[in-house]
Amino acid sequence: MQLKFQVKGMDFSRAGQAATKIKKALQLAGMDPATIRKAIIIAYEAEMNIVIHAYHGTLTANITPHKVEIIAEDEGPGIPDIPLAMQEGYSTAPPHIREMGFGAGMGLPNIKKSADELDIQSEVNKGTRLWAAVFNNVNIQQNRYDEDAALSGANDLRSAGNSTR
Amino acid sequence: MLHADVLCGADRLDTEVTCGFGCDLISDSLCFARPGCLLLTGLTNVQIIRLAEMVEARAIVFVRGKKPGEDVIKLAREKGLPLLATDLFLFESCGILYQAGLRSS
Numbered sequence: 492m493q494l495k496f497q498v499k500g501m502d503f504s505r506a507g508q509a510a511t512k513i514k515k516a517l518q519l520a521g522m523d524p525a526t527i528r529k530a531i532i533i534a535y536e537a538e539m540n541i542v543i544h545a546y547h548g549t550l551t552a553n554i555t556p557h558k559v560e561i562i563a564e565d566e567g568p569g570i571p572d573i574p575l576a577m578q579e580g581y582s583t584a585p586p587h588i589r590e591m592g593f594g595a596g597m598g599l600p601n602i603k604k605s606a607d608e609l610d611i612q613s614e615v616n617k618g619t620r621l622w623a624a625v626f627n628n629v630n631i632q633q634n635r636y637d638e639d640a641a642l643s644g645a646n647d648l649r650s651a652g653n654s655t656r
Numbered sequence: 657m658l659h660a661d662v663l664c665g666a667d668r669l670d671t672e673v674t675c676g677f678g679c680d681l682i683s684d685s686l687c688f689a690r691p692g693c694l695l696l697t698g699l700t701n702v703q704i705i706r707l708a709e710m711v712e713a714r715a716i717v718f719v720r721g722k723k724p725g726e727d728v729i730k731l732a733r734e735k736g737l738p739l740l741a742t743d744l745f746l747f748e749s750c751g752i753l754y755q756a757g758l759r760s761s
Binding site: 503504506507508510511514531532535536539591592593595597598601 | 681686687697701703
C-alpha cells in the first residue's frame, strides 16, 4: 500500500496531518506498535523538515507486512553539510520557529535513531530526498528468540541431567 | 491540585492517565511521551494538539498561565482531547502530580 501526501512549506496549520494519516494506516494494517512508533517519528520529523525548511514537497509511505518505507522529497534550499545536520542540537531554524517548539536540532538525529536504514541525498538550492526504512520484523525475531531459548533450555535440562549422573 | 481552568473536554475529566510527560520541545515529546499520558507543556500552538494525537496523550495541561488560541481549542474539541490551563510552572505542576502518585512517561 502506498500513501502519498503533498506538504507545503510554512503551512503550520496542516503540518503533521500526513504523519497522523500514515499512523492510522499503520495501525489499521496491524503493524507492530514499536514499528509504528519508529515510522511515525520518521514521518513526522521529515514532514516538519519540509514545512520548516523547504518550499514544498511530498511525504510518501510504502507499507508492506515486513517493512515501512518513508520517503520525503522536497524542493528547497537543500542541506549543504549532511553530517553537520545529523548532529544533535544543530539547527538552522529561525527564532520564530523555535518559539513553536521546533528547531531543537533533533529532527534528523531522531530520524537516524528510528530508522533501520536511511539514505539522504541533497543538492543545495534544489532540494532534498530522504529515504528511510523500518522493518516490521519484531515478531520474527521474537519467534527466533523463543526457538533459541527453547533449544538452550533443552540443552540446560540435558546438561543438568548429565551432571546428576 | 493544579488549580487549573478547563478549556475544553469538561465531560472527559474522569479519563484515566497512565503517566505524565512535561516538555516544551516537540521532537522530545514525540520521542518520549507514551500513549495514555498527561502532557504538560508551555507550547500553545496547533502543533501540540497534532502531537498529542500522534503520541495518544489523553489530555494536555498548559503551564505558566499560557492559554491557546480559539483555533487550538476548537481542534482539541474535535479530537475529544481535554485541555486544562494552570498558572503554575512546569516544574511545580509535575512535582505536585508526582507527589500525588503520577509517574513519568
